[in-house]
Amino acid sequence: xxxxxxxxxxxxxxxxxxxxxxxxxxxxxxxxxxxxxxxxxxxxxxxxxxxxxxxxxxxxxxxxxxxxxxxxxxxxxxxxxxxxxxxxxxxxxxxxxxxxxxxxxxxxxxxxxxxxxxxxxxxxxxxxxxxxxxxxxxxxxxxxxxxxxxxxxxxxxxxxxxxxxxxxxxxxxxxxxxxxxxxxxxxxxxxxxxxxxxxxxxxxxxxxxxxxxxxxxxxxxxxxxxxxxxxxxxxxxxxxxxxxxxxxxxxxxxxxxxxxxxxxxxxxxxxxxxxxxxxxxxxxxxxxxxxxxxxxxxxxxxxxxxxxxxxxxxxxxxxxxxxxxxxxxxxxxxxxxxxxxxxxxxxxxxxxxxxxxxxxxxxxxxxxxxxxxxxxxxxxxxxxxxxxxxxxxxxxxxxxxxxxxxxxxxxxxxxxxxxxxxxxxxxxxxxxxxxxxxxxxxxxxxxxxxxxxxxxxxxxxxxxxxxxxxxxxxxxxxxxxxxxxxxxxxxxxxxxxxxxxxxxxxxxxxxxxxxxxxxxxxxxxxxxxxxxxxxxxxxxxxxxxxxxxxxxxxxxxxxxxxxxxxxxxxxxxxxxxxxxxxxxx
Numbered sequence: 001x002x003x004x005x006x007x008x009x010x011x012x013x014x015x016x017x018x019x020x021x022x023x024x025x026x027x028x029x030x031x032x033x034x035x036x037x038x039x040x041x042x043x044x045x046x047x048x049x050x051x052x053x054x055x056x057x058x059x060x061x062x063x064x065x066x067x068x069x070x071x072x073x074x075x076x077x078x079x080x081x082x083x084x085x086x087x088x089x090x091x092x093x094x095x096x097x098x099x100x101x102x103x104x105x106x107x108x109x110x111x112x113x114x115x116x117x118x119x120x121x122x123x124x125x126x127x128x129x130x131x132x133x134x135x136x137x138x139x140x141x142x143x144x145x146x147x148x149x150x151x152x153x154x155x156x157x158x159x160x161x162x163x164x165x166x167x168x169x170x171x172x173x174x175x176x177x178x179x180x181x182x183x184x185x186x187x188x189x190x191x192x193x194x195x196x197x198x199x200x201x202x203x204x205x206x207x208x209x210x211x212x213x214x215x216x217x218x219x220x221x222x223x224x225x226x227x228x229x230x231x232x233x234x235x236x237x238x239x240x241x242x243x244x245x246x247x248x249x250x251x252x253x254x255x256x257x258x259x260x261x262x263x264x265x266x267x268x269x270x271x272x273x274x275x276x277x278x279x280x281x282x283x284x285x286x287x288x289x290x291x292x293x294x295x296x297x298x299x300x301x302x303x304x305x306x307x308x309x310x311x312x313x314x315x316x317x318x319x320x321x322x323x324x325x326x327x328x329x330x331x332x333x334x335x336x337x338x339x340x341x342x343x344x345x346x347x348x349x350x351x352x353x354x355x356x357x358x359x360x361x362x363x364x365x366x367x368x369x370x371x372x373x374x375x376x377x378x379x380x381x382x383x384x385x386x387x388x389x390x391x392x393x394x395x396x397x398x399x400x401x402x403x404x405x406x407x408x409x410x411x412x413x414x415x416x417x418x419x420x421x422x423x424x425x426x427x428x429x430x431x432x433x434x435x436x437x438x439x440x441x442x443x444x445x446x447x448x449x450x451x452x453x454x455x456x457x458x459x460x461x462x463x464x465x466x467x468x469x470x471x472x473x474x475x476x477x478x479x480x481x482x483x484x485x486x487x488x489x490x491x492x493x494x495x496x497x498x499x500x501x502x503x504x505x506x507x508x509x510x511x512x513x514x515x516x517x518x519x520x521x522x523x524x525x526x527x528x529x530x531x532x533x534x535x536x537x538x539x540x541x542x543x544x545x546x547x548x549x550x551x552x553x554x555x556x557x558x559x560x561x562x563x564x565x566x567x568x569x570x571x572x573x574x575x576x577x578x579x580x581x582x583x584x585x
Contacts, residue, residue, distance in 0.1 A: 044564070048065035048066070050577070051567065051568050051578075052395075052555055053393070055574060060172040060176075064169060071100070072157050077169040079150070079408065085187075091409070095150055096391075097110065097406070098153060098154075110275045113153020114294075114459040117455060119457060124454075144431045145427040152239050174232050177231060187574070194413055195214070200417060243270055247423055248267045251423065252267070277289060288467070294461075295341040296467075296487060296491065298354050303488075306332070306367075320532075320536035323514055325369070328368075331516050332378055332518075335379060337518075338380070372540050391411075396478075397478060411429045411433065433460035433461060434461070466478075467479055476558060479554055480554065482553055504558070524545050554569045
């Protein structure tokens with residue numbers, strides 16, 4: 001928050017107190033929470049905050065905080081609760097990334113629990129007899145599933161950095177699955193959209209559809225006994241129940257029955273990886289985000305480095321001049337993504353070079369400030385020696401200053417639509433995040449090269465961008481988003497709205513967004529931008545396309561050092577920022 005903005009808040013708070021005092025109310029002056037002249041207001045809390053895409057799961061996490069659990073405890077509880085309440089993205093059969101700032105240790109750790117390719121996977125796994133990629137095989141078959149990482153990742157975080165037992169933080173999710181949840185209107189809509197795919201899997205149809213194959217209506221009680229049993233096994237036996245025990249046997253049986261690739265060995269060998277976060281600076285702030293195989297952190301920092309060379313605030317928020325610079329910066333970063341990014345355990349990813357200020361300066365110098373550069377004229381420039389976008393994100397902040405920013409996914413909404421019989425959960429289709437052939441776009445239109453080619457035991461490239469922003473060594477912002485390739489640009493625009501334009505987190509989330517990813521050479525935009533701005537951008541040579549879906553759904557928490565501010569992105573209903581005001585003693 002800018003100093004002058006904070007001063008304005010204090011004046012407003014004082015004036016509110018004076019008005020109330022004149023009315024005869026004996027109230028103490030309220031703290032400078034937010035500017036009540038803002039159009040959008042965050043939820044405010046003093047002792048903790050959980051923001052997720054589903055309200056019940058947010059409340060589960062907040063309850064853990066209120067009982068004295070730390071941010072990791074609450075994050076793991078929220079993650080498991082989402083498997084019950086948000087089945088299109090919350091998952092046991094997928095994977096993701098957790099970024100956690102640990103106050104007492106004064107360190108920020110990155111846990112990579114991304115799926116891995118089975119041992120039987122190979123470069124031409126999805127190439128048909130005609131030499132072309134078979135998209136049905138890559139996206140809607142048992143072969144499209146990577147070895148799941150969510151259970152191992154959440155369990156590792158809980159064991160090493162939580163304060164409660166795994167059974168304690170999983171108990172709410174088990175109860176929700178057993179007793180049932182009321183189908184909300186957003187969930188009913190989502191299941192209706194996915195019903196045709198879910199019907200193709202008898203197990204998935206049994207879990208989520210009515211006996212006649214129709215989606216349940218709002219208010220229907222959805223019980224998930226198979227999922228409850230799986231969760232209970234994990235809670236009592238640990239992650240080995242999933243990777244070597246009874247659940248593993250169910251996954252392997254599902255694969256053998258349907259020509260899938262995941263074996264008992266693949267499951268037994270799966271391990272999450274702790275990695276050093278990728279870091280950068282922007283206008284005096286430290287930016288900490290996920291490293292590869294997530295491309296999000298690298299390219300967030302790369303784009304911020306380029307944009308730092310201009311006074312964006314002077315250009316005006318979402319002006320044509322401002323958006324032109326964003327578009328051209330996005331274009332160049334996504335060109336680099338396609339060439340250089342992959343699993344760092346398999347390819348050398350030039351993180352230092354991509355996130356350097358010198359590389360940003362070269363990219364900035366290549367931008368014509370009056371005309372669009374065709375993507376065909378933009379190529380990766382380093383000189384080196386010889387995700388429906390139905391992911392979900394949640395952010396957690398506790399009273400001690402521990403912070404978690406977590407993004408995980410099945411890839412598509414409801415993954416491949418295939419569920420594991422008897423186990424209660426869906427399979428991911430993350431194998432489509434590999435480059436099935438160099439230069440051939442995946443389902444999101446992203447083009448990749450050999451660095452992200454399919455290989456056994458390799459992690460596919462991701463756009464997930466859980467991020468924490470620091471000022472003077474203290475965390476001030478945690479954010480992230482679902483959305484496939486638009487995740488990175490959604491997070492970028494949250495950071496810019498907060499840092500450059502002094503917006504509160506709710507205002508920052510509510511602004512219309514744009515997205516460009518190099519290929520296809522189109523600027524996707526949301527409603528809310530000025531028609532005059534769009535005309536000016538078209539005149540510069542940009543091809544503008546009204547986005548058929550929203551550009552990200554961020555889940556953000558900010559802090560001023562005393563109070564916490566939570567914002568659930570209103571681009572999708574059903575989520576909630578839940579504040580904790582006091583800790584039970």
